[in-house]
Amino acid sequence: MNITKSTVDEDKNILTVTGINEYLSGKFTSDPNLKNVTIKGEVSNFVRQKNSGHCYFSLKDENSTIRAAIWKGNAQKIKFDIKDEMNLIVTGSISVYTKKGEYQITCVNVVPDGVGELALAFEQLKEKLSKMQYFDKEHKKELPYLPQNIGVVTSPTGAALQDILNVLTRRYPLGEVTIFPAVVQGDNAAASIVENIQKAEAHGDIDVLIVGRGGGSLEDLWAFNEEIVATAIYNCKIPIISAVGHEINSTISDFVADDYAPTPSAAAELVAPDVVTLMSDINKLQQNLESFMRVYLNKCEQQVTSLSDRLKSNSPNERIEFASDKLETLTKQLDKSIDNLVANKRQQMMASVNTMEALSPLKVLTRGYSITYDENKNIITDASEVSSGDTIITKFSNSEIKSIVE
Amino acid sequence: MSNQEKSFEQTLDELKAVVNQLERGDLSLEDAMERYTNGITLARNLNGKIKESKLKIKELQENNG
Numbered sequence: 108m109n110i111t112k113s114t115v116d117e118d119k120n121i122l123t124v125t126g127i128n129e130y131l132s133g134k135f136t137s138d139p140n141l142k143n144v145t146i147k148g149e150v151s152n153f154v155r156q157k158n159s160g161h162c163y164f165s166l167k168d169e170n171s172t173i174r175a176a177i178w179k180g181n182a183q184k185i186k187f188d189i190k191d192e193m194n195l196i197v198t199g200s201i202s203v204y205t206k207k208g209e210y211q212i213t214c215v216n217v218v219p220d221g222v223g224e225l226a227l228a229f230e231q232l233k234e235k236l237s238k239m240q241y242f243d244k245e246h247k248k249e250l251p252y253l254p255q256n257i258g259v260v261t262s263p264t265g266a267a268l269q270d271i272l273n274v275l276t277r278r279y280p281l282g283e284v285t286i287f288p289a290v291v292q293g294d295n296a297a298a299s300i301v302e303n304i305q306k307a308e309a310h311g312d313i314d315v316l317i318v319g320r321g322g323g324s325l326e327d328l329w330a331f332n333e334e335i336v337a338t339a340i341y342n343c344k345i346p347i348i349s350a351v352g353h354e355i356n357s358t359i360s361d362f363v364a365d366d367y368a369p370t371p372s373a374a375a376e377l378v379a380p381d382v383v384t385l386m387s388d389i390n391k392l393q394q395n396l397e398s399f400m401r402v403y404l405n406k407c408e409q410q411v412t413s414l415s416d417r418l419k420s421n422s423p424n425e426r427i428e429f430a431s432d433k434l435e436t437l438t439k440q441l442d443k444s445i446d447n448l449v450a451n452k453r454q455q456m457m458a459s460v461n462t463m464e465a466l467s468p469l470k471v472l473t474r475g476y477s478i479t480y481d482e483n484k485n486i487i488t489d490a491s492e493v494s495s496g497d498t499i500i501t502k503f504s505n506s507e508i509k510s511i512v513e
Numbered sequence: 514m515s516n517q518e519k520s521f522e523q524t525l526d527e528l529k530a531v532v533n534q535l536e537r538g539d540l541s542l543e544d545a546m547e548r549y550t551n552g553i554t555l556a557r558n559l560n561g562k563i564k565e566s567k568l569k570i571k572e573l574q575e576n577n578g
Contacts, residue, residue, distance in 0.1 A: 397574065404566055407521065411559040414528045418552045421535035423545040430542070 125205065132203035135210060141201040146173065146212060147220050150193045155182070162189065166197065166212070174211035175199075181215050186329075187228035194220035225325045229332050232359055236334070241341050241363050248346040248365045250378065253385075254314035256283045257378055258307040258345070260300060263288035267321040267350070267371035274375035279382055285313060291320035296330030301339040308343050316343065317374045318360060319350030331358040340364050350374030472504035521562055528555040 122130075135141050148166030155162045160179035165172050175197060177185075189195070199214040219227045236242065257275065261267050263286060275284060287307050290299035300318065307313045318340065320328070330336060331351045340347050340363045349364035350371045361367035368374035380388075464470060468478070479487045480500045487493060497512045519527075531552040535545060 397570065400566075400570055404563055404570075407525075407559070408563050410525060411528070411556060411563065414525070414532055415556040415560075417532045418528070418535065418549070418556060421532065421538075422549055423542055426542055426545070 124208070128203060128205040128208050131210075132205050135201060135203050143198065144201055144212065145196060145198045147194065147196045148173070150189060150195055151191050153189055153191050164189065164191075166195065174204075174209055175214055176211055177214045177217060181217075185217055186224055187219065187231050189217065196220045223325070225329060225332070229325075229359065232332060232334055232337070233362065236337055236359065236363065241337060246341070248344075250346050250348070250366055251314045252380070254282050254379055256285055256312045256314050258285045258287060258310070258313035258316040260287045260289050260303040260307060260316060260318040261320050261371070262291045265291065265321055267319055270321075270370070270372040271317060271350075271375040274372050275379070278376065279379040281382065282379055285310065291330060292323070292327050293330075297333040297336050300330055300336050304336075304339045304343050304347070308345055313345050315378055316345045316347045317350055317371070317378060318347055318364065319368075319371050319374060320352070321371060322353035328352050328358055331360040333359075336360055337363045348374045348377055469504065472502070478502045521559065524555055524559055524562075528552055528559065531555065 146166060148168050151165045151167055151172075153162065153164040160182060162177040162182045164175050166175050167173070196218050197212060197214040198216040199212045201210055201212050203210045218224045222230075240246070259268060259271055261271075268286065272284065275282065285307070287303035289303040290296045304316065304318060307316050318331075320331075322328075328351055331349070337359045340349070340360055346365040349358065349360040349367040350369075350373065351358045351360055351367075353370060357367075366377060368377045472478070478501070480502065481487055481493070482498050482500070484500075487499060493499060493512050495512050499510055499512060501508050501510065531548050534540065534548055535552070540548065
């Protein structure tokens with residue numbers, strides 16, 4: 108045994124507790140077999156200390172158990188949450204914690220046993236957000252039918268942006284596209300994506316937002332599986348289409364977003380209708396409109412025609428005809444009565460005339476009398492009124508003679 | 514309210530009322546004549562509106578190609 112003097116009771120050759128633990132600690136640290144050890148086991152009694160951020164737990168198998176610790180710096184790098192009963196593969200060095208006389212493995216690398224680390228982290232976050240109802244349909248906003256300004260949060264240099272722009276130029280030249288350049292890969296990606304989603308929201312004129320990037324490994328796409336990105340998408344007031352990677356990749360962003368597309372190109376097709384389809388839709392609507400108006404106008408016309416017919420059949424014409432007939436009859440009666448009246452009067456007059464005629468001097472002439480006039484048509488009633496040589500006229504009933512008085 | 518400001522439906526309703534009054538047949542000749550004259554004017558307005566609308570539709574369709 109190689110024990111220093113100070114740790115040993117000089118008289119009785121007895122070791123102090125500290126002494127033996129420090130001795131063992133030295134043994135552990137000097138053994139290369141205990142450096143960089145990889146162990147697999149099931150987690151129990153996992154604790155993450157709130158103040159320090161260090162994690163402590165035990166790893167066990169059927170027969171045995173070992174204490175384990177992860178210091179804060181390493182703990183922060185782990186994507187998934189360590190929980191009891193989880194099977195882990197940990198790598199680290201085994202050392203003695205002299206204060207308690209325990210040995211433990213201080214882990215520098217921790218991965219899940221059986222599944223990949225990221226796969227596990229993905230499942231864990233998916234479950235957590237699902238419980239928080241981040242994926243519920245009630246939270247999904249409807250995409251605008253005809254967006255005027257389409258925002259795109261993606262890498263300004265990536266193929267995804269080119270794909271989106273190509274599709275939109277070809278299919279939907281009506282909309283404006285505003286690009287919010289983000290880092291979409293690496294440690295800063297999540298924060299950059301969150302920042303640009305918030306920028307798009309603050310912009311004020313963005314109708315719909317495509318958030319995404321082209322395909323890649325799970326590690327490449329990891330930012331779209333981070334909780335801060337999911338939360339930013341969930342809280343964004345603009346409808347968001349998640350478009351990450353290729354068909355096979357699905358991300359937490361896809362689940363949280365209001366809609367998702369398997370690829371950036373597909374997102375560009377989803378965000379707005381094809382202008383050709385749109386025009387044919389408009390044409391169809393116009394045809395519907397026209398046929399509706401035709402039917403409507405015909406109906407109006409029928410109503411008016413039927414009312415007009417009823418109006419005409421109820422015109423006062425018949426009444427006027429009847430009144431007119433009556434008037435004619437009355438006029439005739441009137442004429443007739445006037446005629447009768449005149450005839451009566453005429454008859455009366457004729458009677459008077461006859462009486463008068465009977466008394467006329469001319470009538471006396473027919474009985475052989477005559478009237479004598481002078482040349483000036485003065486009636487001569489006495490012989491003294493004429494002198495010898497005067498011309499007199501004697502009028503008979505229907506002739507006269509001229510004579511000269513002797 | 515002049516006839517131009519009245520809607521088609523209002524005018525149609527008025528015409529219906531006129532026809533109904535005439536069909537009841539309890540009006541004096543003067544009243545009947547007045548209603549009838551009014552009815553003819555209403556019917557003329559309505560037909561005018563329909564013709565105008567049809568023309569406008571035709572015009573719009575032709576302009577649209």
